[in-house]
Amino acid sequence: MQFGLTETQQMLQKSAREFFPAECPMADVRRLMETPTAHDPALWRKIAAQGWTGIIFPEQYDGLGLGMVELAALIEEMGRALVPGPFLSTLLAAAAMDAAASETQKQKYLASICRGDSTATLALLEATARWDLDAVEMQASGSTLTGRKLFVPDAGAADFILCAARSGADLALFLVDSKAMGLTLTPEPALDATRKLYQVGFDHVAAELVASGATARAALERALAVATAALVAEMAGGMQRVLEISVAYAKTRKQFGKPIGQFQAVQHQCADMFLLTESSRSAAYYAAWALQENVPEARLAVSIAKSYASDAYREVGNRGIQIHGGMGFTWENDLHLYYRRAKASEIAFGDAAFHRERIARLVMDRA
Amino acid sequence: MQFGLTETQQMLQKSAREFFPAECPMADVRRLMETPTAHDPALWRKIAAQGWTGIIFPEQYDGLGLGMVELAALIEEMGRALVPGPFLSTLLAAAAMDAAASETQKQKYLASICRGDSTATLALLEATARWDLDAVEMQASGSTLTGRKLFVPDAGAADFILCAARSGADLALFLVDSKAMGLTLTPEPALDATRKLYQVGFDHVAAELVASGATARAALERALAVATAALVAEMAGGMQRVLEISVAYAKTRKQFGKPIGQFQAVQHQCADMFLLTESSRSAAYYAAWALQENVPEARLAVSIAKSYASDAYREVGNRGIQIHGGMGFTWENDLHLYYRRAKASEIAFGDAAFHRERIARLVMDRA
């Protein structure tokens, strides 16, 4: 048993830790935030050149064929650098394709994602805004979709959109070209401007069936689990950065003739941030490893990680802003960008309460 | 509008603040804890000589005819001194009698309580340990009671026991002499040894009907509200004492060459204790006043006070012990006696969650 990165994993982490701040410094994050999609194709090509767009997907589809732990190590660094754009949504869609699509579809779509030629997203939520799959109500009529999806991440940057819908009573997964007739994308300005949300309207849109019934459900569950575990690793990276910024500030900012970090009211908040960050990281890597190894408790591990990190990232943000005082409340300070990401991440794929109830189901109701 | 004690109320408070520590110092509290009933008849006679056993009851039954605010001022001081014995249980039973008993019964029982000649209690909970009146299941057969009541406070010190039971489907309130045939009292050692709990078994015990149906329910509700408001005031007094002890310790105990109260980790815990104590006190007095004036939001005020103080007293105790470090964890230190009382008080008449749900019903479901 060894709970630490291997040398290869450490090398990956190190190169990601150098890559992202260099290729996407905070000035770029702020610039991209102000663009309609927060997607920078040039940056995307550089990421793809590293092979990272296909990091966990099989080599036969031009992926790197690495594991979830490598993904966690990579995306933790993206979270630390607050990289904008459709990496997570593309990962989510690709994981669903990987789990359920036909060989032809994988060669066409998944391989294109792995090579960095396509981006994608998943349209799941509807007006009820519920994350459980049973809440999907949109009805497909044959291979035609009509209805409305909400909170679709990065739809404006996506080349294709996977869409969960009902085919009769069955859950089904469809693929829609983002330029298809009858498709309307309406931006929904939200707290985290680095990852845009959209309302997607379908008016008799032609769609390609990817899977239905149990296969579709399993694929969606797997893809959501993969994306959730990745998101938690990303959140841990964000927390780490907020911790670092805040500790640095507490060391230099002086009040009453001392660095404020010397006051226990501040220092102990930093200690709490450290505890929350380290704990989120442990949980994130365990969830990633559990999914990678397909151990029986993998879903539980994902819910544990997401429930914990959902509160932890927000709390780390709260303390970081508080430690900075007035400066933490300004637009110029980067903290609020992380804080906005924290809130969006808390909501994405189900908040702490949603996952706590899932833990309860998995732990308490199985006896 | 004036949220403060009148001069007469202040005088009452002052005399109580002098009376209890003098007549029942902590050494006596500890001595009484070790006795079977924690009841000191000599102390009781002194309390009665002040008229306090009948403080809120009409003068025609030898009470003082004062209001709930005066009761709050008195019992806050009892809480501060951690006075053991059946004052609260007697108050509870007396309030029920006052609300529902016949003139004859009041002359006989309530007047006897007011004069300090009797003590009493109420047997309410059963094995389900639920505080809502609908949970009462014990069936009366005519005027005979058979069954089992749990968590009956101070039953061993009571001269008579009011018992909530069902007469058919109706709620009813019976009075039982504590020396009645077929009555068994079994002590249940519990955290707060200053206020003993009993299991009371009824085996065809002869009982006197006090009220039934809507009258019995209203009387129980009123009596529970009165006792709960009184309990919260008592809790505020206990918190005040824990705060005082802890602040005094933080001023004198030195570590690292300074009084520990100079460290923000300690000082801010004291500040939180102050906030919790003051807030509990505001809530307690408002609940008392609202019951006294019978304003429509009286029940809501009682639930607000009890839900808040239930958590607050425990939290004040937690911080007080933590500030004391190892010393706070010893038997010799008085803190744990308050802490045990805090836990018992949290449970009595419904914990924070119970009252929060009541608040929700009163505030959210009325629209």
Place this chain on the structure above:
Amino acid sequence: MDLNLTASELQFRDEVRAWLEANSPRDWKAQQANETMEERFVFLRAWQRKVYEGGWAGLSWPTEYGGRGATLMEQVIFTEETARFGTPPMPGVLGLVLVGPTLITFGTEAQKRRYLPKILSGDEIWCQGFSEPNAGSDLAALRTEARLDGDHFVVNGQKIWTSYGWASDWCELVVRTDPAADKHKGLTVLLVDMHSPCVEVRRLRQMTGESEFNELFFENVRVPAENVVGRVNDGWNVALGTLMHERAMLGAGVQVQYRRQFERLLELARSLDRIQDPVVRQKLGQSYAELEIMRLNQMRAISGIIQRGQPGPEGSIQKISWSEWNQRFQQLAAEILGPYAQLEKGAPSVLDDGDWAYGFLRARGNTIEAGTSEIQRNIIGHFVLGLPKSY
């Protein structure tokens, strides 16, 4: 102890209600949505003048300065009623709540006659120049200096976090007049004409995207010596008096406004079908209890101020309570709204025009502005409980 309004308080309240019913502007919500901050300000000044002409401004101030000589309790009743009506804020709030009471306590007769009536009418808008970039929590470390030059002070320095700075005619400015003295000594409070040459006002952009606060820059700004409040080098006491008023009185308006927020959240929880969720009920129940206790603490504090004649350090529990309550409440609202919580003004699916996403961010400032939670706990620890100074 009597928490009922007295007959005269009741009568007063009914008068207030009747007047608000007849005069409170109906188009405030629309104004908020559509116009710029400057346009809104014109609207608000008109509203304050109406309040003033109705005789409701400076209720508890002496009549000789344009006040009404009413009780502090009547002042609180008025504040609560306006909040209940959802009337617009008074643009001269800092003059009304902070500067005015400070002048009444510390000002000269001439100052009172000169400034107080125009504070009431809204003809002159005031701001506070207290914090500096390096003197936030450690206010006494401020470095803006004023040097006496004949019968004028010459002011140089920078202030930050000044609300209404851009709209102000006057500023209650704390400056250092004796650089050699200890930190808390050598400070003086000056009344500074914001239209003086070489006063510059810059907007600060907050994390919400708005610009509520300003930075003020003073470069050789000349201020007549008669504009000193209290004594020269005794500014710390004058400033502390202002801060205690701030803590004591901010709570009163805030908690009524929070009650409206709470009621709105109940409506939303109902419409989103969350109101029967036992977990949500527990949290809403807790939030309501704390809100009500804030009101009770406020009432007790006001009673105490009436008895003692002035606010004390225990007002810090009010500040801690409302700021931390609102942060918990905004988080609870976000949990109830779910994914909708993150939508900002302008989003097609947004609820309540983005008030909740804005409120969630804005609440982070609550435990920082008007004295951080840490400073408030220091005040309670040291000044209320008598513990040694921890800073």
Place this chain on the structure above:
Amino acid sequence: MDLNLTASELQFRDEVRAWLEANSPRDWKAQQANETMEERFVFLRAWQRKVYEGGWAGLSWPTEYGGRGATLMEQVIFTEETARFGTPPMPGVLGLVLVGPTLITFGTEAQKRRYLPKILSGDEIWCQGFSEPNAGSDLAALRTEARLDGDHFVVNGQKIWTSYGWASDWCELVVRTDPAADKHKGLTVLLVDMHSPCVEVRRLRQMTGESEFNELFFENVRVPAENVVGRVNDGWNVALGTLMHERAMLGAGVQVQYRRQFERLLELARSLDRIQDPVVRQKLGQSYAELEIMRLNQMRAISGIIQRGQPGPEGSIQKISWSEWNQRFQQLAAEILGPYAQLEKGAPSVLDDGDWAYGFLRARGNTIEAGTSEIQRNIIGHFVLGLPKSY
């Protein structure tokens, strides 16, 4: 990263399980209920001897001192398995977890040969003499002094909060040997025979009513100079090493024990019909998540110790986590049990023999013993994050 047990770890675990299955005493629960502390201790010593003879004591210690030379991971596996089996504690736990590792790092060859084997066999029980009445969190302020007199130290002073003091044969005692030196200097660690003349042990009664801890009194107690661990006046480093072992290793056993508590609470919640209550489910879900994360943090820490060779200051997050988790958990248990939560051992209606009322009280000590939560946060702030010392 590989969280599966390796083939050899699996084999080791299976061996442990088989041995525990055959040897773990079945009557421990009954022993706990019926006998005095002294009687229980006889039982526990017999158990430790059995463990020792089975070859399971001092797993990761060098074989030349009676250890098994196993990996730290195997040590953790053994600890977890015993906790899972609910086997009794080892009465020599302080020797095994704290004193032994300290001697292995700092002791002389002679000391290792003399003391380590008997620690393993349980023939000699050890305690720690660290805290004093005026040196709790501020351990370096300790005043128990040792004066060199020929080839002996003469010890005078008082220690407090000594677990197992009454049962101990030996004590790892921190004393001041140079009263003139700075606080952290001039300290020395001595191995003291508790059977020496003029060592007095008194019981301390805790708020739970039990006497888990002792006070130790030393009056001119003579200790051979060869019993110094490490160098004279370098005791602070030796003591710190012991404390880091404490923080690093206490967590491993504790979390498995907590898992048993958690599972018992689930059973109770089921039998009390609370398991479907959504509020209870949220809290249990949260508690379980935190418990699992404690396990993961522990695994990460062990991996780190194996890589670096020794525990570091970040072990403080383990201490904070388990102590504060248990306090929250005990409160949750009390909420689920309702009025039954307050019943103590012996009450006719009591559940689980009063374990929950006891556990509720006992948990208050968790954030005080083995370094308060405040001290742990200081350690993280200063030693991990590099913030200035705050005390």
